[in-house]
Amino acid sequence: MNKPLIGAFLAALLLGAGIAPAVAAGSAQAQKSATETAPDAPAAKAVTFAGTVALSNCSGSVVRSPDSQPTDPALVLSNGHCLETGFPGPGEVLVDRPSTRTFTLLDAAGTGVGTLKASKIAYGTMTDTDLSLYELTSTYEQIETGYGIKALELETAHPVAGAAITVASGYWKRTYSCDIDGFVHQLKEGRWTWKDSVRYTPECRTIGGTSGSPVIDDATGKVVAVNNTGNESGQECTDNNPCEVDENGEVTVREGINYAQQTYNMVPCIGTGNKIDLDREGCGLPKP
Numbered sequence: 001m002n003k004p005l006i007g008a009f010l011a012a013l014l015l016g017a018g019i020a021p022a023v024a025a026g027s028a029q030a031q032k033s034a035t036e037t038a039p040d041a042p043a044a045k046a047v048t049f050a051g052t053v054a055l056s057n058c059s060g061s062v063v064r065s066p067d068s069q070p071t072d073p074a075l076v077l078s079n080g081h082c083l084e085t086g087f088p089g090p091g092e093v094l095v096d097r098p099s100t101r102t103f104t105l106l107d108a109a110g111t112g113v114g115t116l117k118a119s120k121i122a123y124g125t126m127t128d129t130d131l132s133l134y135e136l137t138s139t140y141e142q143i144e145t146g147y148g149i150k151a152l153e154l155e156t157a158h159p160v161a162g163a164a165i166t167v168a169s170g171y172w173k174r175t176y177s178c179d180i181d182g183f184v185h186q187l188k189e190g191r192w193t194w195k196d197s198v199r200y201t202p203e204c205r206t207i208g209g210t211s212g213s214p215v216i217d218d219a220t221g222k223v224v225a226v227n228n229t230g231n232e233s234g235q236e237c238t239d240n241n242p243c244e245v246d247e248n249g250e251v252t253v254r255e256g257i258n259y260a261q262q263t264y265n266m267v268p269c270i271g272t273g274n275k276i277d278l279d280r281e282g283c284g285l286p287k288p
Helices: 008-018 141-146 264-270
Strands: 052-054 057-062 073-078 093-098 102-106 112-125 131-139 163-171 174-189 194-202 212-216 222-232 242-244 260-262
Touching: 057 141, 057 163, 057 212, 057 222, 073 112, 073 222, 093 264, 131 141, 163 194, 194 222
Parallel strands: none
Antiparallel strands: 052 057, 052 102, 057 073, 073 131, 093 112, 102 112, 112 131, 163 174, 163 212, 174 194, 174 242, 194 260, 212 222, 222 260
């Protein structure tokens, strides 16, 4: 995983020392510029921090489905491994768990403009994917009226290889630009297995604390995935060193390469009133 950080004090200490903590792509890479663009990439549509959030240990974003209404309670998207309850075990799915977690809402420039509060963990898992959805005590309308910030919209279609993307980290207030290199049949890391994961081209050198960042399609401005891990030191299928497994069981290790989990398959799970309904047609999320 792009390891969650253990607290603001440690983060500040490490930043003061000029070191990026919990590096997903290797410490040497982490000391390079955090905003990277492929040399031959086309001019990207401007992606800002508006709608992203900072968690205590990770990144996230306020998101909406195409059918979400202004008066619906807003949702925050992050990783399952960023949950305050700890890493869900293989096969574990959390639904409608009470939560009072807070999130710092950012504007386009990456400035914190307010604090949002969760009412519950609407959904969380590290099985097949690595995501969490928090339901907030505020509606989209209240957030837009109070802070002038709109939620990021979730894409409903499978992303496309070669698409230009931006990973926007609310924790670090940094962006990483690259392309979707391809998709991984199974991505294995320690005890967990994720399916149809997004693989970045090497320019996205994400680091610890970027976990949960929205992966935004530069052409549409919509969220296509959630950033979650990278192979740190070239080990095979160990914690912080995921490996790729193809349909024939062949294992490939790509040291320094980072990954995300697609989000299009969770959109059908968001029903009326932004309630998570795992029985809705087309819902691709694991059930408890």
